[in-house]
Amino acid sequence: MNISHWLVRNAESKPEDPAIHFEDRIITHRELLERVEAFSAALADMGVRPGDRVGLYLSNSPEFLITRWAAIRLGATATPMNIMFQAREAQYVLNNATPSVLVTERSQLELVEQIWPDCPHLQHLVVTDAEIHGARSFASLEHEYAGRSVPIHECEPDGVSDLYYTSGTTGRPKGVMCSHMNFDSLLRFEQLIWDITPSDHTMVALPLFHAKGLIIPSLLATYVGCPQTLLRRWDTRMVLELIERNRITFFAGVPTMYAYLNAFENFERYDISSIRLCRVGGAPMPIELQRVFENRTGAAIIEGWGCTGWTGTSNPLHGERVIGSIGKALGQLHPSISCDVRIVDDEGRELPDGQEGEIVVRGEQIPKGFWRMPNKTASDYRDGWFRTGDIGRRDERGFIFLSGRKDDLIITAGFNVYPREVEEVLFTHPAIEDVAVVGVPDGDKGQAIKAFVVRKAGAEADASV
Known part of the structure; x- marks a missing residue:
């Protein structure tokens, strides 16, 4: 199993259709696959093997996606790093994940050069937008390896495709191990419950170094074979312009992004009628903020719930939707989805409807655990259920309402x-x-x-x- 087969499928079925819109460029499915194949050959010559990690210290760009897919093609693990990390955090992640190759950009070079001497596993540095002594140029590697490729490495279903580090709000960043099966199941679930088709067009406004930015708008587009518009960084005016120009149909963001859009003084001047579906996550969505946006746009904001690398609940696209709720367990929304959610007490006993307790979840879309943290994995994954630390209650219809974090x-x-x-x-x-x-x-x-x-x-x- 290897989720990079998605790229091959798209390139074979629609080679000249757009895969990525970025600034003034369009990358077709065929070009995307060819560039991934070339860079995977370059990584292989740098010694990357199945099970190795490849570091990504990049803002949103085609190079981010190409690097990620190239690593996964080899059976290696893509390891994105938050570009807002300070030196101490970046050094910790590099020494914890131990990638031998790091792909970065000019804006991060000063920090990388500062910590590189203290990262003994790091052997190769690739820079996407500059020619730097002692580093490889991304563009020159693409040119050198154009037309070359390596076979897709078939992994075990629980093989780790991505290692996503949490923000570290409680202690040091923790690496969440996302597997091929984890993502294949999750994207299948999301396509089913949101009716995403190849005729859709997603916008990637969230950072790709965050799992929510990668999975919902970007991987979902690749999974179904529809185009995605990639935004380097958030700019409210640019978001509205691109929605209008590219006829975006699916937008995903955090509540703050919807607040920025609501507050934009020239909002009404833009035709964003193409949007049929919006997704919100990352933080609870204020009810009034949601009502204002939906009334102004006519688009439904679907609130759901999950954590790094997975989704557990969603409001339904069709049928009853409850504003202020994080929706129902995915397994209740479609008969082919295997995902269960419970509300439990401190001893793990399921609580009746209406009572608050910890939300626990199980399903194929749940990551396999925490990187090099067996005790943390054992404490959070019990008897097949993942203990999320979120507190909520479920009503008699199955809708779940989030109260907050157990620690809050x-x-x-x-x-x-x-x-x-x-x-x-x-x-x-x-x-x-x-x-x-x-x-x-x-x-x-x-x-x-x-x-x-x-x-x-x-x-x-x-x-x-």
Whole structure:
């Protein structure tokens, strides 16, 4: 099994159709496959073998996707790094994943040169947009290896295709091992529940170094064989222009992106009627923000839930959709999907509808564990279920409502309060643009609730809101 067969299928069935739109360039399915084949041959000559890691320290670009697919073709593991990592974090990831090859760009070179002496496994540096002494040029390698290829390495279904590091909000970044079966199942599920077809056109506005940016808009496009428009970085005006120009039908973003679009002063000037479906994730979607966007565009925002490398729930595209809910377990949305979600107590016992507890999930689309962290893997994967650390409840219809993170619980005067519950109330105030709620120490109550609020432009409000 190797998910890079998707590229071969697309190149054989629609060779001259667009695969990637990027800035002023269009890359066809045939060209994408040829460039992946050439770069995979280059990686092989640099000593990359099945099971090795290949580091990607890149912003959104065709070179990111080509490098990733080339590594996977070899049976190696693509290892993206957050371009916002500081030197300490980047060095930790490189020494934890131990790639022998790192592909990067000019903007990251100063940091890479700073940490390279302390990364003994790193042998080859490839730069995509510059000629640097001591590094290989991506363009020159493509030219040198044009027309060459290596066979696709067939992996075990649980072979690791991607190693995605979490943001490290609790301790150091953790490598999540995403497998070929994990992604093949997940993309099949998403195509089924969202009716994505080759006639769709997705926009990749999220960063590819984040699993949500790679999977939902980019891998989904490759899986179904539709074009994707790749944005190097977020720019609200450019997003609207590209939606209009390329007739984007599927947009995926985090709540902040929808807030930027809602607030853009010339929003109504753009024809974005081509969008039929929007996906939101990464953080809870404020109900009022969703209502405003849907009323202005007519497009449905489908809220779902998951974590690095997987999705567990989604609101249905057809039928009843509940705003404010993360939807139903994927297994409830289509009979061929094997994905179960439960609400459990601290002992792992399933709770009845209406009671809050930890959300656990199992299915083929779940990653296999954490890289070089057997104890963490054992504690989070129990009896076939992944313990997510998210708290929620399920109603009698099967819709699940997210309350917050287990670690975010505020206990004030003996009462359990989750930040999102307070945030949703504050979001209804007409003067509030954004809000974050935390617990702070309190001598009498144990913890008190504190809200950090951003006012809307031109709005007047004080602490009494």
